[in-house]
Amino acid sequence: MSDNTNVMIAGVGGQGTVLASKILGLAAMKAGMDVKQSEIHGMSQRGGSVVTHVRFGDKVHSPLVTKGSADVIMAFEELEGLRYLPYLKKTGLIIMNKQQMLPMPVIMGAAQYPVAPVEEIANLEAKEIAVDASGTGLALGDARTANVVLLGVLAAALPFPDEVWHESLRESLKPGLVEVNMKAFRAGQEAAMAM
Amino acid sequence: MTKYELLSGNEAIARGVYEAGVKVAAAYPGTPSTEILENVARYDRILSQWAPNEKVALEVAAGASIAGAKAFAAMKHVGLNVAADPLMTFSYTGVNGGMVLVSADDPAMHSSQNEQDNRYYGLIAKLPVLEPADSGEAKDFTLKAYEISEVFDTPVILRTTTRVNHSKSFVAINEPAEITVKDYKKDPGKYVMTPANAVGRHKAVEERRLALTEYAGQTELNRVEAGSGDFGDIGFITAGISYQYLKEIMPDASYLKLGLLWPLNENMILDFAAGVKQVIVVEELEPVLETQIRAMGVSCRGKDIIPRQGELSEETLRRALAGAGLPVWVTPEPAYVSEQKLPVRPPILCPGCSHRGMFYTLNAMELCVSGDIGCYALGSAAPFESIDTTICMGASVGGAFGMELARGDGFAEGCVAVIGDSTFFHSGITGLMDIVYNKGRSTVIVLDNSTTAMTGHQDNPGTGKDIKGEPAPLIDIEMLGASLGIRRVRTVDPFDLKACREALEEELAAPEVSLIVARRACALYSKLRDPACRVEEGDCVGCKACLKLGCPALSVSDGKAKVDALMCVGCGLCTQVCPKHAIRKAGGSHE
Numbered sequence: 001m002s003d004n005t006n007v008m009i010a011g012v013g014g015q016g017t018v019l020a021s022k023i024l025g026l027a028a029m030k031a032g033m034d035v036k037q038s039e040i041h042g043m044s045q046r047g048g049s050v051v052t053h054v055r056f057g058d059k060v061h062s063p064l065v066t067k068g069s070a071d072v073i074m075a076f077e078e079l080e081g082l083r084y085l086p087y088l089k090k091t092g093l094i095i096m097n098k099q100q101m102l103p104m105p106v107i108m109g110a111a112q113y114p115v116a117p118v119e120e121i122a123n124l125e126a127k128e129i130a131v132d133a134s135g136t137g138l139a140l141g142d143a144r145t146a147n148v149v150l151l152g153v154l155a156a157a158l159p160f161p162d163e164v165w166h167e168s169l170r171e172s173l174k175p176g177l178v179e180v181n182m183k184a185f186r187a188g189q190e191a192a193m194a195m
Numbered sequence: 196m197t198k199y200e201l202l203s204g205n206e207a208i209a210r211g212v213y214e215a216g217v218k219v220a221a222a223y224p225g226t227p228s229t230e231i232l233e234n235v236a237r238y239d240r241i242l243s244q245w246a247p248n249e250k251v252a253l254e255v256a257a258g259a260s261i262a263g264a265k266a267f268a269a270m271k272h273v274g275l276n277v278a279a280d281p282l283m284t285f286s287y288t289g290v291n292g293g294m295v296l297v298s299a300d301d302p303a304m305h306s307s308q309n310e311q312d313n314r315y316y317g318l319i320a321k322l323p324v325l326e327p328a329d330s331g332e333a334k335d336f337t338l339k340a341y342e343i344s345e346v347f348d349t350p351v352i353l354r355t356t357t358r359v360n361h362s363k364s365f366v367a368i369n370e371p372a373e374i375t376v377k378d379y380k381k382d383p384g385k386y387v388m389t390p391a392n393a394v395g396r397h398k399a400v401e402e403r404r405l406a407l408t409e410y411a412g413q414t415e416l417n418r419v420e421a422g423s424g425d426f427g428d429i430g431f432i433t434a435g436i437s438y439q440y441l442k443e444i445m446p447d448a449s450y451l452k453l454g455l456l457w458p459l460n461e462n463m464i465l466d467f468a469a470g471v472k473q474v475i476v477v478e479e480l481e482p483v484l485e486t487q488i489r490a491m492g493v494s495c496r497g498k499d500i501i502p503r504q505g506e507l508s509e510e511t512l513r514r515a516l517a518g519a520g521l522p523v524w525v526t527p528e529p530a531y532v533s534e535q536k537l538p539v540r541p542p543i544l545c546p547g548c549s550h551r552g553m554f555y556t557l558n559a560m561e562l563c564v565s566g567d568i569g570c571y572a573l574g575s576a577a578p579f580e581s582i583d584t585t586i587c588m589g590a591s592v593g594g595a596f597g598m599e600l601a602r603g604d605g606f607a608e609g610c611v612a613v614i615g616d617s618t619f620f621h622s623g624i625t626g627l628m629d630i631v632y633n634k635g636r637s638t639v640i641v642l643d644n645s646t647t648a649m650t651g652h653q654d655n656p657g658t659g660k661d662i663k664g665e666p667a668p669l670i671d672i673e674m675l676g677a678s679l680g681i682r683r684v685r686t687v688d689p690f691d692l693k694a695c696r697e698a699l700e701e702e703l704a705a706p707e708v709s710l711i712v713a714r715r716a717c718a719l720y721s722k723l724r725d726p727a728c729r730v731e732e733g734d735c736v737g738c739k740a741c742l743k744l745g746c747p748a749l750s751v752s753d754g755k756a757k758v759d760a761l762m763c764v765g766c767g768l769c770t771q772v773c774p775k776h777a778i779r780k781a782g783g784s785h786e
């Protein structure tokens with residue numbers, strides 16, 4: 001594997017992981033890098049586990065991150081953060097959204113939701129930033145901006161200038177949603193600085 | 196300066212269709228191909244349509260091509276089975292305006308019922324097969340495919356896999372060619388495939404094969420990348436996404452990277468093999484290339500080391516190559532694995548899904564259910580576990596009748612077919628005709644959510660809108676059933692559990708064919724949003740009867756049912772199943 005940066009975005013269908021990966025891919029492109037990203041549509045949209053891969057650097061061939069090589073995992077949901085943990089680099093960063101969504105086997109009583117995922121990850125050598133992105137988004141007036149709050153946290157860990165992010169946000173969002181998402185992005189950046 | 200955009204493979208193919216000057220495009224939605232036509236339809240100058248099925252889509256494209264326009268059709272791999280009949284003979288007639296067909300294969304079955312390798316269709320139909328390895332190639336190869344189509348008088352298969360359809364990379368954006376329509380002249384010897392004419396056309400197909408074989412040795416679609424250093428004498432013959440994984444693993448090996456996968460040029464293969472010490476053929480799924488390469492007398496490795504099932508990946512290839520003694524670094528064990536047992540998160544029916552009420556009833560009545568392809572295949576999962584069979588588009592209807600014939604009236608009284616509206620238009624109608632004509636008594640339920648939901652809400656002949664969102668004639672399922680001579684046609688609201696049960700009991704008991712249309716708009720599409728239901732905690736006894744609805748907005752904790760007010764859209768099914776009437780619709784009613 002070459003010196004590319006590998007990011008994975010994991011969550012539950014409907015949480016906005018695909019839009020987040022689109023904005024990230026665009027930002028990397030605007031920062032002058034080669035980019036590949038991969039996502040899977042179809043069955044996974046119906047509340048299933050979803051993950052997208054974004055890779056950027058001088059030259060990217062494969063669109064997929066391999067196990068143990070993700071520089072950053074953004075988990076939109078705690079169980080999904082644990083699920084994709086095997087992809088994280090030993091010294092990687094995991095950005096956890098403090099949100100638990102019960103999968104059907106747990107609702108039906110056929111399985112247990114894992115105990116305290118945020119704490120489990122905090123005990124690892126990898127770095128963790130845990131934020132309540134949905135709560136932050138809600139406070140800004142739109143809980144659906146949680147994905148952009150998390151992008152703000154990610155931005156603090158990547159070497160892209162702010163303008164690149166702002167342009168990518170503007171190009172990817174409906175005009176009416178730009179302002180609230182800009183605030184969400186800034187809130188994410190501030191949360192990361194505070195850590 | 197050329198402008199580049201970050202596009203998915205599907206967006207790139209659509210861009211290629213536009214730049215090539217295509218006039219007519221048709222498809223039936225199917226993952227991973229769906230977004231191709233959705234993006235083509237955004238170009239106003241292209242006449243785009245959702246066809247009722249892939250056979251019709253290909254026939255429309257073939258007709259447009261024969262009449263002189265550049266034409267396009269797209270489908271998922273199993274869709275090409277439906278379109279295989281016109282494909283085989285369209286190969287004989289050849290084209291007038293260029294014609295390209297996308298077959299989007301789904302290795303690993305992310306959203307499919309099998310993982311057939313459609314490169315074989317090229318060999319059967321004797322049609323050139325192109326396969327891109329990223330979005331940039333997806334657009335370039337689409338343009339190249341139109342060139343080949345017109346130069347060699349042949350339809351062309353552009354074969355993709357999910358990982359290329361749904362991955363993004365850079366695509367060069369160029370000016371589109373003008374749309375031109377060639378002259379049309381009546382030419383029965385070419386276009387009327389009666390036996391006498393077809394004999395002559397088969398000869399033309401074989402001549403075309405030879406010409407294409409020669410072309411395969413010259414085209415830039417196939418390229419040699421000479422290796423260097425210690426690994427330069429290892430020669431990979433590969434194509435598509437497999438090439439990308441290999442380049443991550445052994446960038447300095449030698450490559451014969453194929454873009455035109457059929458026909459192969461023997462001299463090109465032999466020359467490459469002669470220049471390296473070891474040849475390894477790396478391809479997903481079947482040994483389509485390997486079998487042909489071995490038949491040329493080339494000694495090579497291939498499916499003896501490379502997995503034949505599922506998608507390949509950098510990791511599986513590293514393991515396979517290292518296992519075969521190549522000096523490849525094997526990905527180490529991951530640094531972290533959670534110590535806890537993690538529950539799976541399968542896809543589920545959405546809150547407010549119009550299918551939930553019917554599957555709840557089918558489960559409660561313990562019926563045998565002949566199933567079909569769509570979101571409602573999720574009715575096979577817990578807690579419904581209703582579905583007995585799922586095979587292909589439309590199979591539920593003929594399947595239920597076959598079960599009736601095998602096991603008699605007593606069995607048919609407890610057996611139904613369930614099929615979605617789009618799937619019914621696709622290929623359920625002929626099955627229904629069969630039940631009527633051959634005097635069956637099966638009960639067929641059309642789960643009509645007025646959209647093609649699973650693939651992302653495409654319109655269909657029953658939605659009253661076309662692909663551009665313009666009003667279109669709406670084909671009435673009840674009238675269609677009546678016109679077939681079905682006397683027992685009825686409509687139910689799947690949010691009314693009592694009505695669902697009554698309809699099923701009466702129609703299953705009736706000794707003749709019945710058609711039940713369960714109609715409610717898809718919850719995602721209709722944006723149904725009534726106030727959330729609420730639990731009267733004092734009345735709730737924690738019996739979990741509501742959990743049998745498999746609704747993600749419902750859970751039971753500390754002995755009490757809970758409604759997630761953010762998720763609940765107020766469909767009210769839970770208010771009907773609670774034996775204590777403890778769940779209420781907003782405003783206090785329990786209906």
